[in-house]
Amino acid sequence: MTSPRLRRWPAAALLLCGAALAPAWAAVARLDDSASPRAQVRSDFSNAQRMDGNMVVLPLGRIEYRLATAPHVGRRARIFYVIPSMVAGLRSPAGMQVQWRGNGAFASGSGRPGDRVQVWNGVVQAPWMNETFELTLRVDPRELRMPSGSALSFESFFEIETLP
Incomplete structure (x- = not known):
C-alpha cells in the first residue's frame, strides 16, 4: 500500500514543474475607444469600385481612434487591431x-474577420494614443447575404498586451 505522502508527490512535482516551465505570459485587455468619434464602420456600397474580377473595393475613408492607455503608461506593450469574426451579412x-x-505610430496592414493583427509595439508613453486609419474593404459579393439596400457594417477594436 502506498503512503499518502507518496501519492501526493506526483501531483506536487507536476505543479512545480509546470510553474517553472510556464512562460511569463502577457496580460491582454481590450482598449477603451469610447472617446473615438466613430468606431462603427459602415458602407452601403454607394462608393463601390469594381476590380479584379469579382472583388468590389469599398473605400471607407479616415477613421479616427482615441485609445485610453492610462493604465498601461510606462509598460512595454503590443497593440493589436481586432476585426470581429462575425460580420452581419457575410457568409465567410x-x-x-x-x-x-x-x-x-501604428503600422499599416490587412486582415479578415476573426484576425488580430499587431499594429504597434513599444513603451506606452501617454494616457491616450490617437491614430487615424485610412480604411478600405475588399468584398466578394458572392459571399454576401444581405437584404437589398442594407449596409455592410462592423466594429473593429483594439487590444493591448502588456509584457513582463
Whole structure:
C-alpha cells in the first residue's frame, strides 16, 4: 500500500514543474475607444469600385481612434487591431478583407474577420494614443447575404498586451 505522502508527490512535482516551465505570459485587455468619434464602420456600397474580377473595393475613408492607455503608461506593450469574426451579412471570412493605412505610430496592414493583427509595439508613453486609419474593404459579393439596400457594417477594436 502506498503512503499518502507518496501519492501526493506526483501531483506536487507536476505543479512545480509546470510553474517553472510556464512562460511569463502577457496580460491582454481590450482598449477603451469610447472617446473615438466613430468606431462603427459602415458602407452601403454607394462608393463601390469594381476590380479584379469579382472583388468590389469599398473605400471607407479616415477613421479616427482615441485609445485610453492610462493604465498601461510606462509598460512595454503590443497593440493589436481586432476585426470581429462575425460580420452581419457575410457568409465567410474569406469574403472580406480589411486594409488600413496608419497615419501615425501604428503600422499599416490587412486582415479578415476573426484576425488580430499587431499594429504597434513599444513603451506606452501617454494616457491616450490617437491614430487615424485610412480604411478600405475588399468584398466578394458572392459571399454576401444581405437584404437589398442594407449596409455592410462592423466594429473593429483594439487590444493591448502588456509584457513582463
